[in-house]
Amino acid sequence: MVELACLLGTLAAYGVGLRLQGRTSSPLANPTLIAILVIGAVLELSGLDYGRYEDATDPIAFLLGPAVVALAVPLYVERATLLDHTRHLLLGVLAGASVAMALGALVAWLARFSDPFTLAVTTRTATSPVSIAIAEQLDGGAPALSAVLSISSGLFAATFGPSLLDRLGVRLPVARGLAMGVTGHGIGTARMLQESRLAGATSSVGMGLGGLTVALVVPGLWGL
Structure with missing residues (x-):
């Protein structure tokens, strides 16, 4: 019961x-x-x-598994537009993920965070399965903490991101979706799908490539 x-x-x-x-x-x-x-x-x-x-x-x-797989539908439907913006998408993801990681590392260094918190802050913009996997593989990582900060980051982006983009005059679905995907991953992508199919598809690209960037960069630099 x-x-x-x-x-x-x-x-x-x-x-x-x-x-x-x-x-x-x-x-x-x-x-x-x-x-x-x-x-x-x-x-x-x-x-x-x-x-x-x-x-x-x-x-x-x-149901989260099928939901993630279902993101392939808008990707397929909008594939022509996404391919037309390939260079912009790649540069946007690289810039967005790099800035997010750098800011996280800088804040952690200035505040003298512990290793688990530093890693969690640095990987917060990756979707939680990615941040958890990174924390499990690296010395000093705390998977639970990484999951909490990753989810919190996604919630913050999904809650305040659209209004912030409005204030900044960002209207194009491709730009809005990419920004939300890189910073808000799954929760941000769900929010963008409410705006338009193209914004949701672009957000899926940002979420996937942004997580890949974090997964490739952070383990290589951790401990330096």
Whole structure:
């Protein structure tokens, strides 16, 4: 009974987030953010073990795989446009991922963070499976911390990124999608798919290539 309540409660919390997003223009009305806050509060107040909640919501976690595969659909449909912008996409991903890693490393150095926090901050813009894998392979890494910062980075980008891009006058779907994919990975890509198919496809490219860039660069420079 508890397991069923966890599953239905998670779906209900996300559904409430979707309704709020449809009724208000506030960037804080992000369904993922709202669901996390609601479920986190319920778990804290009820004292329910997170492992039990995780087991109960396995069906939702299982659907993440097909959801990622489904991102190939907008990529295929928009392939001609993406190929036309190949050079811009590659340069944008390289620049965006490099700046994000450099800023993370600089902040960590100035603040004298510990090794686990430094690695987590540096890899925060990669999607959580990538940041977790990097943390598991390198000395001083903390996979759980890397996952938290990666998800937090995605939530922050998905929540405030679109309005920031509006203020900066970034209107082109290709530019908006790439920026959100590199900084907000999966959560940012989901947000871009709400804007347009092209923005979602470009965001998928940014997420994939951005994660690849982080995975190639950070292990090579770690410990220098």
